[in-house]
Each structure stands twice: as structure tokens, then as C-alpha cells.
């Protein structure tokens with residue numbers, strides 16, 4: 001079966017499932033109205049969107065420089081930086097770090113990048129015990145499903161389904177459908193897992209090049225537990241998540257939760273600068289950051305598509321998408337669903353594999369209207385459609401905006417060659433420190 | 444009232460030409476009744492949007508290019524459809540980028556007005572309602588609302604009509620599910636969307652639905668008919684013209 005008929009089949013399944021449709025409709029309605037309440041002042045909204053767009057554009061234009069600076073700062077702060085070119089490398093690096101500490105029990109904070117590379121699957125296959133600590137992620141982990149929304153992974157499930165799932169896996173707790181009691185049970189389970197954890201894995205929302213800071217936005221506090229209780233913390237994120245300065249963070253932070261869940265601010269905002277310092281009472285002894293490329297630098301080099309990387313993963317585009325609300329996240333058959341998934345997935349996986357997603361859009365523009373960083377989503381979907389049917393010839397090969405980037409790529413290759421010869425993992429050429437993606441590969 | 448223009452071009456659009464000619468004729472009457480001469484270039488055809496939205500840019504370009512020669516004078520081009528107007532105003536510059544006639548396309552794009560926008564902002568029309576009391580619902584197309592940013596114009600025109608009561612449907616700003624070729628490629632999703640839309644409209648108790656776009660009207664009207672709902676559809680130009688034109692009463 002080809003990708004289109006598979007997609008149509010998943011859509012039919014979703015459309016015929018009243019429960020799914022109702023779950024999504026009521027959840028998205030709630031999110032839309034909460035967001036609307038946050039942005040009663042449309043002038044403030046317009047100004048913030050422009051500001052956040054500029055912050056992200058600036059970061060992308062300076063991406064190679066900022067990544068270098070970030071690595072330098074993080075290293076100075078005592079955080080170990082790793083570069084992963086693809087999913088396999090990222091998983092391999094993670095496993096190597098975990099093995100080096102003999103870590104068996106892992107707690108995880110919510111991370112879409114770890115979903116992108118199917119990290120749980122990889123680690124479990126290697127015999128490790130991985131527990132998702134984000135409540136939504138925990139639920140879908142129990143159900144052996146994938147997230148149906150990038151911010152609320154279990155949004156397709158209603159209270160009763162969650163109650164049954166918990167009871168099935170943890171019969172020692174009394175059956176309940178009360179939300180507070182359910183959360184209470186999950187909390188007890190989680191506390192035990194945190195106590196036993198040898199390592200915590202998390203995503204990252206923003207990275208600050210200037211200071212070498214990893215910022216994490218979350219509501220439950222479990223993300224903070226993952227990054228501060230176990231002796232080892234591994235953070236993983238895409239290379240595009242970097243921003244230049246610490247002062248870039250407040251405007252982004254002001255928009256992310258308001259756009260995502262309609263909250264003025266999340267309950268927790270974590271800024272991680274270093275491992276535990278001598279004399280400090282908590283925090284991991286070791287902190288690692290894995291920077292994943294997985295196709296991002298090639299998106300970055302395409303002038304027509306590089307706005308894809310502005311995304312701060314707030315989910316507002318899917319909350320407002322009239323197609324997503326009807327078919328739900330799973331129908332897309334991809335890690336990232338909705339409008340952002342429709343532009344990201346064909347670029348990461350290839351149009352030949354999943355280009356059919358671009359057909360599921362009416363071009364209504366509801367997504368672009370709410371995107372906090374002003375990604376022109378319909379325009380990019382249209383552009384991908386053109387790419388798919390070969391309808392574009394003259395704009396396809398426009399030159400990449402980043403001369404430096406091309407230079408960097410060249411230097412990286414040169415460095416790889418030299419280091420293979422001399423056995424180094426990082427090398428300095430013409431003043432640029434080039435760190436190689438995975439030194440293990442070259443040994 | 445100060446007359447900004449003596450002459451304008453009228454771009455009829457495919458759907459009006461093929462299915463709803465009365466909407467186009469009404470629009471022309473509305474404009475010419477205000478002392479503006481309407482020029483209808485006979486060679487015009489399609490803005491190229493269906494091909495463009497499906498990714499077929501060279502085909503879209505060929506179709507769109509035919510229109511350029513139709514509008515030589517430096518006067519406004521009035522389009523009685525938010526989506527065709529948006530295509531010409533906002534997508535043509537991208538479509539023609541790097542082409543020989545790019546400059547010409549950009550200049551034409553700058554002269555595009557959606558009909559309600561032109562009636563309100565340029566002609567500043569004052570309407571006198573001569574029709575009987577009626578309850579209606581308004582659906583602004585997504586391109587009128589978001590690309591053209593003119594959803595308030597149709598509302599303000601109708602607000603001038605003293606016998607017309609506008610009822611607000613739920614999810615008013617949501618897409619009706621037409622989306623051109625989307626409705627063919629994803630007829631199931633499209634049907635789910637338009638069923639919700641027509642249900643929301645009929646639950647208001649309105650007798651009639653009006654819009655700036657015949658695509659949405661065709662889509663929603665079809666659903667209303669299938670569901671055997673009493674509501675009918677009409678392009679807003681025809682609705683206004685019939686109620687305010689003394690010779691019609």
C-alpha cells in the first residue's frame with residue numbers, strides 16, 4: 001500500500017471514531033479559548049510575535065556561530081556536549097553514556113526529540129528500564145502508543161481510559177476515575193521511580209549560547225526531578241533550539257505557555273547551567289547535552305524552507321487546525337502531527353515517504369495566524385506540494401543563505417579526515433573548533 | 444462623496460462565471476450604481492489558484508500569465524471573491540518571482556481589491572435597506588479573513604441594512620472544508636468539516652447564508668441541501684443589490 005492510501009485509511013479510522021473526535025474537539029476548544037484569553041490585547045500579541053520571530057530568525061542566521069559558542073560555554077560550565085548527526089548516533093551516544101555509568105533505571109522528562117529518534121525503544125531493547133515521568137507520556141507509554149499531540153501526548157485519551165490503563169498496570173492501587181486521585185497514584189509511582197533512577201533524560205526548550213544555559217518549561221515538576229535527582233542527566237534536543245542571549249528568553253517564555261496551553265507561565269521553569277558544584281546539596285554529578293541534527297542543517301540551508309526551524313513546539317498550530325481537530329494526531333502517522341508535522345516530517349523523512357501529509361490542508365491559515373514565531377505554515381505546505389509534483393524548477397536551487405555554514409561543513413569534513421588520521425575527536429582549524437559528530441565512528 | 448476612481452476593472456472569477464453569474468452581475472451593478480464605470484475585460488479567465496494550491500506552479504503560471512494583459516490601465520481591479528483576490532494579490536508575486544513579467548504581476552497585484560473591501564474602504568457606500576425583515580448568517584472565507592484581512596467589511600455592509608438580523612453561528616471563524624482540490628483529495632475530512640459548518644449555521648435559525656466566496660457557498664450550500672435544511676445561500680453582492688436596488692422592489 002502506498003503512503004496516500006495508508007494515510008486515507010488512518011483518516012477514515014479516526015473520522016469514524018466518535019470518541020476520538022469528541023476528545024479532540026473538547027480539548028482543542030479548551031486550549032483555543034484559554035489562549036484567546038491570554039491575548040486579549042492584540043497589539044501586545046502582534047508586538048510579541050514580531051519580537052519572537054526576530055529572536056528566532058537571528059538565532060538561525062547565526063546558527064553555526066551560536067552552536068560553537070554554546071558548546072564553548074557549556075563545556076566551560078562543566079556540561080559535556082555531544083553531536084549526533086542522526087537518530088542512530090543520538091541513541092548510541094545516549095546508551096554509551098548510560099553504560100559508562102552502569103545506569104539501568106532511567107526516568108525521562110517529556111521530549112519530542114526523543115520521540116523523533118524512538119529513544120525509548122532503543123534503550124529498552126538494550127535492556128534498560130525507561131519510565132516516562134510526564135503524566136501524558138507515562139500514559140501513552142503504558143498504552144504502548146505514540147503521542148497524538150506534541151504538548152499533550154495523551155490528549156486522545158479520556159479519563160476513563162486512563163483510569164483503566166493505570167488500574168491494569170498497577171492493580172495494587174484502588175480503581176478510581178477521579179482526576180486528583182489518578183494524579184495522586186501516578187505521583188506515588190513516580191516517586192519510587194525517581195528514588196531508584198540511575199539517570200534522568202530530558203528535552204530542552206531553549207539553549208542560550210551566551211551563557212551556556214539549558215531552559216526547560218514544564219508543569220508537573222517531574223521534569224525538574226529528572227534533571228536534579230539522579231546522579232546523571234542527559235539532555236537531548238535539536239540544534240535549532242539555540243538562541244543568542246539570555247535576554248532572548250523572557251519574550252519567548254512569555255509566548256510559549258500562553259500559545260501552548262493558555263497559561264501565563266508554566267508551574268516550573270528550569271535553567272540548567274552546570275552539574276552539581278562542590279558544596280551544593282542537589283543536582284546531578286554529570287550533565288550531558290546531545291545536539292541532534294537529523295536533517296535540520298539541510299533544512300537550514302534551504303532559503304525557501306528554513307523558517308521551519310523557527311518553531312518553538314508550542315502546538316498552537318495543531319490546536320487551531322480544523323483538520324487536526326477532526327482526525328487527531330495519530331492519523332498523521334508521524335511523530336509530529338498537525339501543521340508543523342506537515343512541514344517538518346516530509347523534510348525530515350522525504351516527500352517520497354510522507355509527502356502525502358501536505359494534501360491534508362485546506363490552506364485556511366488558522367495555524368499561521370496563531371504561530372507565536374510567525375512561521376508561514378500554509379505557504380510552506382504549498383511549497384512542499386510544488387516540490388512533490390515537480391512543479392517548481394526555478395526556485396528549487398536558490399542559494400543557501402549561510403555562506404559560513406557551507407564553510408563550516410567543508411571545515412568539518414576536513415577536520416574529520418584529519419582526525420581520522422590522528423585520532424582526535426575535536427580539532428581546531430583556522431580558529432574554528434570543529435567537534436565531530438560521533439568520534440566512536442572513526443575509531 | 445469623493446470619487447476616487449472613474450473606472451475600474453472587474454475580474455469575474457471562474458465560479459461566478461460558471462455557476463453564479465448573478466453574483467457577478469450584482470457586483471457590477473452595485474459598483475456602477477455609484478457612478479463608477481466597470482470595465483470587464485473579455486479575455487480574462489482564471490487566476491491560477493487551483494493549480495497553484497496543488498503545487499503545479501508552471502501550469503498556474505501559464506494560466507495566471509494570461510490575465511496580465513487584461514488589466515493594462517493603472518486602475519483598481521475588483522474581485523468578488525476573497526480567495527481569487529488573495530491569489531492575485533498575495534501569491535502572484537511568489538508565483539511570478541524571477542519571471543520576465545514579474546514586475547507587471549507585482550504591479551497588478553497591488554491594484555487588487557476584494558469587492559467588500561472596495562465597497563467599504565474606497566466607495567464608502569451607504570446602503571438603504573428596502574427588503575423585508577430577514578435573519579441571515581455570514582460566513583467569511585478563510586482567504587477573505589486571513590489573507591486579505593477583510594472579514595469585517597462584509598459585516599459592516601450588512602450592519603447598514605436595517606431589516607437584516609445577523610445570527611452568529613458557532614465556530615464562525617473555522618474553515619468550511621472546501622479548500623479547492625482538498626475537497627476532492629480528502630472528501631471525508633471535507634465532508635466532516637462542512638457538515639459541522641452547515642449544522643452550526645442551520646442551528647442559528649437563519650434563513651439564508653451569505654459570503655464573499657462562491658467556493659464556500661457552493662460547499663456549504665451543498666451540505667445544507669443534502670441535509671434537507673431550509674437554509675439557502677447567496678453571494679453577498681446579490682443579497683445587497685436585491686435589497687437596496689429600487690428597481691428590484
Ligand code: SF4
Nearest residue numbers: 311312314315317371
Ligand atoms: S509551528 Fe508555530 S504554532 Fe506550530 S508548534 Fe511551531 S511555534 Fe507553535
